[in-house]
Amino acid sequence: MFLGASGCQPEAPGEDALGAAPAAAKQGMRVANSLTTQALVLNALSTNPTASPLLVSTGLVPLFNPVSGNSYLQLQLRDVDAQHFMSYLVSCALESGHAVTWKDPLTLAVKTWQGQAGLCPQWETGAPTQACKNRVSACLLARNNAYGRRVELSMRGEDPARPALFALETETRPVEIDPDTASRVPSYETCTTPQTSMNRDCGWKADFIGRCTPGQTVRLGAGGKAPDQCTSSSALVLGSASGARMMLRVCDNTLGCDQGSTRQLGQSQGTCATTNPAVSFTCPASGFFNVMAAPYDSTQVGTVSVGVETGTSANTRYRLSEAEVYPVREGAYYGNIFDASALAATVYVEEGGRIQGKEQVVKGAVYKKMFSCQAPEWSDAAAYATHRVCALPGSESNCAARSTGVCIDWTNRGYPASKCGKDDGTVVDGDGDFEECYDSYGEQWKEPVTVFLHETCGMPGIPSNDCAWRGTTK
Incomplete structure (x- = not known):
């Protein structure tokens, strides 16, 4: 180096x-x-x-x-x-x-x-x-x-x-360039062929960055219930999506991630027998997480408005400002x-x-x-x-x-x-x-x-x- x-x-x-x-x-x-x-x-x-x-x-x-x-x-x-x-x-x-x-x-x-x-x-x-x-x-x-x-x-x-x-x-927004490779995280690149899988490493977009208390459970979604709360009648639908069917991926700290990366905290193409994505994960030691979004079908277009459950910890926040990050x-x-x-x-x-x-x-x-x-x-x-x-x-x-x-x-x-x-x-x-x-x-x-x-x-x-x-x- x-x-x-x-x-x-x-x-x-x-x-x-x-x-x-x-x-x-x-x-x-x-x-x-x-x-x-x-x-x-x-x-x-x-x-x-x-x-x-x-x-x-x-x-x-x-x-x-x-x-x-x-x-x-x-x-x-x-x-x-x-x-x-x-x-x-x-x-x-x-x-x-x-x-x-x-x-x-x-x-x-x-x-x-x-x-x-x-x-x-x-x-x-x-x-x-x-x-x-x-x-x-x-x-x-x-x-x-x-x-x-x-x-x-x-x-x-x-x-x-x-x-x-x-x-x-x-x-x-999350960071898109991996300091280990000095190259863009592959998942942020455009898919060269049509893809319909949340495990794909192309066609994802950076959403925003959040903060949490290490060790605590964080729940977020784009129109779905958290997967560990499917049977709860009081569980909230978190966030929303519009346009194409959407997927979510959550990564540690401020840098985006690929499928199977050590930075990956969770991902979803739908929960609770629906096609509405939501994720539950344990807040990492860094105390920060970031979210990526993509249409299930890479040839289609959609948007997400990610909602984060804040009741488990007052420290959990999403869409952090530059001063906070x-x-x-x-x-x-x-x-x-x-x-x-x-x-x-x-x-x-x-x-x-x-x-x-x-x-x-x-x-x-x-x-x-x-x-x-x-x-x-x-x-x-x-x-x-x-x-x-x-x-x-x-x-x-x-x-x-x-x-x-x-x-x-x-x-x-x-x-x-x-x-x-x-x-x-x-x-x-x-x-x-x-x-x-x-x-x-x-x-x-x-x-x-x-x-x-x-x-x-x-x-x-x-x-x-x-x-x-x-x-x-x-």
């Missing part, structure tokens, strides 16, 4: 690696990170003092136009890490539905990088403002980790000119990654195609104008910082930013003890975003991005002892 300082370069990820939302459920600033820190700090675009100013000189679409684009930038994209960097740059900068296309001059293969977060839509056709560059820089820094492991994030911040930009989702505040990220005068390393592609600079090991930060601070909730903020932003954390080398300490010191809220002036910006009230953050030189940055995680470790599937460096939340 760890990408070292040298060696073969992996294939750049496709569109799915960017955390695109389901088309039917447009999400706000909920994204994923799997950009390796090594690719972020040593690539032939942002770690290149010639390429970096070109990147911000005009729009991304004309810069990378296959016919008339900048020839020097086209050359630098022979570096696969530069392609990986571009996929995240476009994802941070442009809005969903907008894209940048590049044609490899050697293989003639065409890559299309999709927009998502929309932090700087003007960059599509024109040069970005300084505020734009700062927001995209913060987004890039927030979305990297040394493992290259896909982690779902809730990014929070503010843009006074666009108050709704960082608005939180009121209802959050991503409650763990991690820290803030800020600065300007596109300042060519503040690079501690240089990577570039020669005319012959040879890549220079990949073997470098830089003590401290490669980007001297990028910074991070840690939420005060962490018990070991210093250790956490070096592992979160450094490609070689054990040696505190090849770091993407300089750690400044805690964002807010609860005993002394003034600078320099507190690196940020606010621990909840006023544009989106109650979202817990750090604002007005100072760097190591006393300069204030007004475009930070604050990251929230679903769980403390933040990397499902990674053994907990591998996340011990995070410390614990106080």
Whole structure:
């Protein structure tokens, strides 16, 4: 999982690696990170003092136009890490539905990088403002980790000119990309042939996420009675369905699942001698569950309104908000990654195609104008910082930013003890975003991005002892 300082370069990820939302459920600033820190700090675009100013000189679409684009930038994209960097740059900068296309001059293969977060839509056709560059820089820094492991994030911040930009989702959909494979869960793919079975692994849609008390029984349905209550005259019909006959599948935590997966908690194509689905299951140790729905006949169309029995536990809730699904505040990220005068390393592609600079090991930060601070909730903020932003954390080398300490010191809220002036910006009230953050030189940055995680470790599937460096939340 760890990408070292040298060696073969992996294939750049496709569109799915960017955390695109389901088309039917447009999400706000909920994204994923799997950009390796090594690719972020040593690539032939942002770690290149010639390429970096070109990147911000005009729009991304004309810069990378296959016919008339900048020839020097086209050359630098022979570096696969530069392609990986571009996929995240476009994802941070442009809005969903907008894209940048590049044609490899050697293989003639065409890559299309999709927009998502929309932090700087003007960059599509024109040069970005300084505020734009700062927001995209913060987004890039927030979305990297040394493992290259896909982690779902809730990014929070503010843009006074666009108050709704960082608005939180009121209802959050399950995750569709499996971090173990970096691919979409097969059950979410379209069926290639007609299917009539709840055991099929295609044609399912993500519904929503729920919370429960571990060990307690949870009952939910889409027009049926829970299977353990068929003989009870007082049992309620849970939820409803319309259109085609529908099925339900319930999965552990926030990630969808396939038939037979260890994450599967239950499924139903009908209960109590009816074709109306309902499921009873034991709340998992995670305390979270998510629901998938599909028509019994994959060629038909239907909808569900899932109802959850809440009488067994006051903690049981469904259709959780983004704030409820991503409650763990991690820290803030800020600065300007596109300042060519503040690079501690240089990577570039020669005319012959040879890549220079990949073997470098830089003590401290490669980007001297990028910074991070840690939420005060962490018990070991210093250790956490070096592992979160450094490609070689054990040696505190090849770091993407300089750690400044805690964002807010609860005993002394003034600078320099507190690196940020606010621990909840006023544009989106109650979202817990750090604002007005100072760097190591006393300069204030007004475009930070604050990251929230679903769980403390933040990397499902990674053994907990591998996340011990995070410390614990106080």
